[in-house]
Amino acid sequence: MKPDRTVGIIGYGGYVPRYRIDSAEIDRVWKGSGQPRGRTVMAVPGPDEDTATMAIAAARNAMAMAGIDPSLLRAVWFGTESKPYAVKPTSTIVADAIGALPEASAADWEFACKPGTEAMQAAAAMVGSGMARYAMCGGADTAQSRPGDALEYNTGAGGAAFVLGPADESLAALEASTSYVTNTPDFFRREGRSYPSHGHRFTGEPAYFRHIRASVTRLLDELGLAPSDFKAAVFHQPNPQFPVRVARELGFSREQAEPYVVSARMGNAYSASALLGFACALDDAAPGDRILLASYGSGAGSDAFSFTVTERIAERRPRGVPIERYLSQSRPVDYALYARYRGKLRVM
Amino acid sequence: MDIARSWRQQDSNLRLVGSRCRVCEALVFPQRLRCPSCGGADLADHAFQGGGTTVSVATVREAPRGFAGQVPYAAALVRLDEGPVVAAMLADVEPEEACPGMRVSMITRRIRQDGDDGPIVYGYKFAPEGSP
Amino acid sequence: MHLADIIGIGRTAAGEHWRRSLVDLCVEAGGAALDEARGTTPTAVIVGNALGGVLGDQQNLALYAASRLGLERVETHTVADDEASGGSAVRVALALLAAGLHERVLVIGAEKTTDALPDGVEAARAKGLDAVREAGFGMGPSVGAALAMRRYIDEHRVDRDLFYHLAATAHAHAALNPLAFLSWPLPEEQYRCSPVVAEPFTVCDGAPLCDGAAAVVLARPSQRASSAIRIAGSSAVSCRPGIAGLAVDLSLPAAERSAAAALSQAGLAARDVSVFELHDSSTLMAALSVEAVGLAPRGKALDFAARGGLRIGGERPALTFGGLKARGHVMGAAGVCQIAEGALQLRGEAGTNQVAGAKSALVQCLGSLGATAVTHVLA
The missing domain is CATH 3.40.47.10 (Thiolase/Chalcone synthase)
Structure with missing residues (x-):
């Protein structure tokens, strides 16, 4: 898109x-x-x-x-x-x-x-x-x-x-964005409840990994880009392990993903998790760098974005x-x- | 419930809006209908920048009702760079580290809430300048 | 000036009156004052009370106090000027007398704080400060006093523990007063180890809120020679509300002006006065009051107290029944209580608290951390 x-x-x-x-x-x-x-x-x-x-x-x-x-x-x-x-x-x-x-x-x-x-x-x-x-x-x-x-x-x-x-x-500058969304109840909080419920290992492969792989693959296809075209790849960070693993599955290197995994140092800030990782990548970026951002939300879906950093x-x-x-x-x-x-x- | 009362305070609470006297140029916080310096009634809203220096601090351990959840907290008088002195809590500083003469700047925090069913009052506190 | 005669005095003990309501306290003190002034029936009843309505107690208190005292067809007013309410009630009575509207007025000061929990009382008291910008942001009278105390320590380079002597003076006098709430001497060790309310302010720096009432019957100055104690000066001044002004200036301009005006009406200077009843709602407020009235230079109130200057038998006897600090902080009753205590001193009826040869008394109560000051001079 x-x-x-x-x-x-x-x-x-x-x-x-x-x-x-x-x-x-x-x-x-x-x-x-x-x-x-x-x-x-x-x-x-x-x-x-x-x-x-x-x-x-x-x-x-x-x-x-x-x-x-x-x-x-x-x-x-x-x-x-x-x-x-x-x-x-x-x-x-x-x-x-x-x-x-x-x-x-x-x-x-x-x-x-x-x-x-x-x-x-x-x-x-x-x-x-x-x-x-x-x-x-x-x-x-x-x-x-x-x-x-x-x-x-x-x-x-x-x-x-x-x-x-x-x-x-x-x-x-934004190059393009994609979304991949399904009806997958891997994690939710019912009305009036204080804490969310989740499907344990069900939150992994059928949820986090499947959706992020799909949104990012579509984005790369749409833009005709390969993982090697990116300086940084930032993913949602429910724990420090998942983003590194999904990066590897998608063909990104550890160096492209791991520096922006902030959840090891601050936990998963839910809606802010991938966005704070992305902000870290921007803090590190030089003009011309391309940055991938892929979120994940239970329920379930992933939005992927490609940005190119300018001299400003x-x-x-x-x-x-x-x-x-x-x-x-x-x-x-x-x-x-x-x-x-x-x-x-x-x-x- | 405190609904209209807290709503009326939002400009001052969230953006440090006070008044500037169009006659004598006095700056006053919070907003006033009459200038405390010249008595004039021609005042305009004026948002203070939020920088200031603590004049006095005290670590509160026995709080009035509504503030017990935040003890211990540092209460302070902050002289805004534009002049007025504001009574406010400090944040992002351990109470024992708070002292007079600290440079601080305005941030927004929860100040109090009216029970479990009433409105949440957001407002200014002051944090050490440059924190983090 | 000769503004009024005090022809009846009544006091309850200051303390925890679990079996008494706010109205009961009014009746107890008011009744005692009426008994003393037997033969005269007041046609107006003025009640000073700071928190009754806020704490969910009786509103239009003077009406109910008068009615339960059996006073019918009287003019009644309830005065609420924070902790200065009692002094203000006396002012209202003086105005009614001076205007020739009444010959005899019963003034009652009453407060009932023990029916509410302490954090609720502190929140209610905080409304005497700026309700939005101070009370609404976690400040109360104790926090305000703490901020000013920190400044006082820094500005005047005094040791925090020196505030002990103001508390100790009050306690020493309360120990002699059977109607006092904290009627025991305060050991220095206890003061030093007192739990912190808002550093550097501790429990022992604050005056204990409690229940109590006092009443006086005031009469228009009699033409004939009379032995009644006279109100010879009266002044109320309000200025500069706010913790900021108090803590930055470390002065009580309202208290200074009000004391000066009342003394001048009485034709006296502070050095001529035998007894001082001041508004020691905290050790900090006591220090500033002592300086405002002129008993010690700025920054020297603690030294003066440490030298025993405020003790009965000392240079300037003050807080002679224990003050708010140890007789007990009866809030809106304080102003009337002080007048009753001052009058007892001048009558020579102060018992173990008697200041020998007392000829005149200055009594001052303060509201909203000193922004409202009411001073009376008795002679």
């Missing part, structure tokens, strides 16, 4: 909260060993943080890099599966905080872990059709997981935001905040404090 007018990224930004819990600490509490294989460290939002505050922080970083008047944004669209309000858009809070209201569309997108890339496709379409000069899209989540569940060993938190606009103003990245990027700054800060918390901050302790 390509828009009529060329579209690109004008600015981007991320946010990762400062607290970290070690998967060994989760294991200490639930399995008693404290020594799991594939150790990860996961970002934990503070007691005053939620999806809206993280999205606002990411959006402000993106706007600082874009350097545009917020009133020119015609859309502020965030994807999340951890809405602070079940009914009432999070995106209106974000749009208000960055000064984009009232002449903007604002809505929350939902598709498990990939609503942020859905919003990115829609924002590209809006700009590409000429309906808007600029549109913001992004994803943010305080990822939910049932205490003691396998998911808890990988759930993190964070947000990412992108300002899309005309390609000739962009720091990275050099002057634009220093106005933002490198994702590495967020990843390298960390304040360890134990399970007790984590449980308090995440509302996993029921008080009263």
Whole structure:
């Protein structure tokens, strides 16, 4: 899929909260060993943080890099599966905080872990059709997981935001995007429930791997590109292993994928997971580099994008905040404090 | 429930909107209908930049109702670069590391919520400048 | 000036009155004052109360207090000016007397805080600050005092533990007062180990909120010679609300101006006054009050207290029944309670708390962290 007018990224930004819990600490509490294989460290939002505050922080970083008047944004669209309000858009809070209201569309997108890339496709379409000069899209989540569940060993938190606009103003131009979507209930959260349910190994091959392989294969076919044409390949990161494996299956090298697997250092931030990896790749990129982004959302589908970095990245990027700054800060918390901050302790 | 009351505060809470007196150019936070300097009634909205310096800090361990979930937190007086002093909580700093004279900048956090069924109030806190 | 005569005094103990309601407290103190002023029936009842309505208690309190006291066909008003409510109620009574609208007015100050939980009371008290920008952002009177205390320590380069002496003065006097809530001396060790409320402010820096009431019957100045204690000066000033102003300036301009005006009406200087009842809602507010009234230079209140300057028998006896800090913080009752205590001193009826030869008293209560000040001078 390509828009009529060329579209690109004008600015981007991320946010990762400062607290970290070690998967060994989760294991200490639930399995008693404290020594799991594939150790990860996961970002934990503070007691005053939620999806809206993280999205606002990411959006402000993106706007600082874009350097545009917020009133020119015609859309502020965030994807999340951890809405602070079940009914009432999070995106209106974000749009208000960055000064984009009232002449903007604002809505929350939902598709498990990939609503942020859905919003990115829609924002590209809006700009590409000429309906808007600029549109913001992004994803943010305080990822939910049932205490003691396998998911808890990988759930993190964070947000990412992108300002899309005309390609000739962009720091990275969109080449094309594809989606591959089926009706696959590998992971879901029922209405009114606090934690999601999942199909264990069913979330792997019939879900994550099949959908990403399909969306990326279609994208490469559509563009006539091979994996070797890319500097970086960023995939959704439910754990640190899956993105490396799907990269290998698709013919990408470890070097193309592994540096952008942020989930080992911050956990899976659901809607923000692939987007934060993508922001890392942009932080690393030089003009001319081509970057692949492939999301995955349970339920199920994958959106794939190809971007080429422009020379504008050099002057634009220093106005933002490198994702590495967020990843390298960390304040360890134990399970007790984590449980308090995440509302996993029921008080009263 | 606190719905209209918190809605009315959103501009100041989310974007540090105060007032600028069109007569004497005084800057005031939060918004005012009358200029505290000259008494004039011709004021325009003015969004403060969000940078400031702490004047005093105190680590709160016994909080008023509605804030217990956040203790311990650092309460501070922040002198905005444009002049006004704001009472606000600090964030992204351990309370024992907070001290007067710190450079801080405005961020947005959850301030409080009205029970499980009421609105969530988002508003300004201040974090050490350049954090992370 | 001779603004009014105090012809009746009533007080309840300050403390936890589990079996008494807010209205009961009014009746207990008001009834005692009426008994003392026997033979006179007031035609107006003014009640000062800070939190009753906010804590879900009786509103239009003065109506119900008057009715339960058996006073019918009287004018009633309830005054709510935060912690200055009691002083303000006296001001309203003085205005009614001065206008010639009444001959006798019963003034009651009452507060009932123990029916609510402490965090709820602190949240309610916080509404006396800027309800939106301070209370709404996690600030309360204790947090405000803590921010000012931190500044006081930095600005005046004093040791935090020096605040002990203000608390210790109040406790020493409360230990002599059978109606006090915390009627025991405060050991320095206990002060130093006190649990933190908001660093550097500890539990022992704050005055304990409790229940209590006090009442006075005020009469228009009599033409004949009378032995009644006179209200010789009265001034209320409000200015500069906000924690920021307090903590940045470390002064109480409302308290300064109000004290100066009341003293000038009475034809006295602070050095002439025998007894000072000040608004020591915290050790920090006590220090600033001592300086505002002129008992010690800026930054020197702690030294002055450490030297025993505020003790009964000292240079400037203050908080002679224990102050808010140890007699108990009765919020909206404080202003009337102070007047009752000051009048007892001048009558020579202060018992073990008596300041020898007391001729005049300055009583001052403060609301909204000192932004509202009401001062009376008794002689």
